Every structure is written in structure tokens, then in C-alpha cells.
């Protein structure tokens with residue numbers, strides 16, 4: 001099984017089988033998915049007849065069905081906010097593995113079985129996170145790894161927004177907690193757009209970067225924020241884009257220069273004040 005569409009399956013001399021897949025649309029190299037094993041293909045349809053196919057080990061088809069069936073709802077919820085899903089198909093590859101993380105492999109997110117066998121709130125957070133990446137990080141790809149905050153920040157932001165509306169924790173409470181830790185995270189992991197750790201995937205790239213988007217939304221208002229988001233995913237569809245591009249686009253859509261606002265949030269050593277929340281405080285760095 002691989003990303004995209006199965007084009008052919010041909011028996012070749014020597015008792016082998018050649019499987020050919022077409023990625024159909026530009027594909028980020030770190031999002032190639034190639035799985036070899038015994039899987040069942042579970043096909044269904046998403047909004048507008050979008051082809052869905054989950055790839056699941058036999059023994060996990062039934063136990064994971066309840067949460068896998070939520071994908072059309074997740075797609076509809078995200079499309080309402082971000083516009084059309086950017087690819088020709090979607091689905092999850094259920095990993096019969098202890099792998100501690102899921103991965104937004106393009107059009108076929110890798111989800112370890114544990115993510116689909118726990119609570120509904122946790123399962124939906126993980127599923128919505130990887131699905132959000134199809135817009136942020138996949139269709140609009142990273143220009144450099146320092147731009148990872150755009151991808152993980154958005155995935156975490158929408159994951160939390162969805163969860164808040166479906167029985168999970170409140171976004172604002174999570175953001176207040178991240179705000180308190182932000183100076184410490186800047187010191188330990190580098191500012192959101194300037195990672196300093198060899199492992200980029202630290203808390204700063206998740207809640208720490210969702211916090212930058214939260215600050216931007218507080219600054220420009222929800223209507224303008226949504227316009228920025230839609231302009232980003234439509235304007236850079238199928239291309240790479242950078243932090244520079246994000247600042248420029250946000251400024252253009254908002255009709256004001258946001259460089260002076262976003263730059264300290266993204267690169268500064270100290271966390272700026274949170275618009276609309278003058279009472280929020282940053283904990284001292286230890």
C-alpha cells in the first residue's frame with residue numbers, strides 16, 4: 001500500500017507482483033507512505049463523494065471501526081473552516097505497532113492502533129490532527145524545517161478547536177497554560193520559527209505554535225483570521241511556503257503590516273503580551 005491511487009497490479013516473472021501507485025498531486029518527500037503486510041482495504045465515501053480507504057490489519061478492522069467511521073464528520077468540520085479537502089482521496093493506515101506517534105503521510109495518515117482503541121476524545125484529537133495536516137504541511141508544504149511551526153501549530157490549533165466543540169478541553173485554558181510556559185520553551189527548544197534542538201518535535205512546535213495562531217486570531221479577529229487561513233491553503237496549494245510567506249500573506253489579508261506583531265512571537269527570546277488577555281502571565285525561566 002502507498003500514497004495516492006493504485007494504478008496497476010501486475011504479476012512479473014519470478015513469482016513477484018509489481019504494484020504501481022500514482023501520488024496524483026505534488027507529494028512532500030517526508031510524507032511518502034509505503035506499507036508492506038497483510039491488510040484489508042475498507043472503502044467508503046466522504047463529503048461530496050470523496051473516496052475514502054482505510055488500510056487495516058484484519059484483526060483490527062472491527063475494533064477500530066467506531067472511530068474510523070468519524071472521518072467524514074471530521075472532513076466536513078474542517079472543510080467548513082478551511083475550504084475543500086485538497087487531495088483526491090483520504091484514509092488512515094492502522095499500524096499494528098507500538099509506534100508512539102501518528103504521522104500525516106499524504107492522503108493516508110499512519111495511525112497506531114492505540115490511538116483508535118482508547119477514549120473518543122483522544123481518538124478524535126489524533127485523527128483531526130493528522131487530517132488537518134493534509135491542508136497544513138502536506139498540500140502547502142514546508143519550505144524549510146524551521147517552518148515546521150506552521151504545520152504543527154495549525155494541526156494542534158484545529159485539533160483543539162474541534163475537541164473543545166466535542167467534549168474535550170477548552171482551547172483558551174490550554175492556550176493560557178502554554179502562554180505561562182512560553183519563555184521556558186523559548187529557552188529550551190527555541191522560538192516557534194527558530195528551533196534550536198536537534199529534535200524539532202518539541203512542545204514549542206505544538207501548543208507553543210498553536211499559541212502564535214491564537215494570538216494572531218485575538219489580534220485580527222476571527223473573521224479576518226479565517227480569511228488568512230483560507231487564503232493560505234488556496235494560495236499555496238501544491239507548493240512549499242515559508243514563515244516569511246505567512247507573515248506577508250497575513251499582513252496582506254488583514255490590510256495592515258503584521259511584521260511587528262508576528263516577528264517577536266515567532267523569533268523573540270521573550271513572549272509578547274497576549275492581545276485581549278492582559279491578565280495572562282509568563283512563568284519565569286528556570
Ligand SMILES: [Zn+2]
Nearest residue numbers: 129133152155
Ligand atoms: Zn502533527
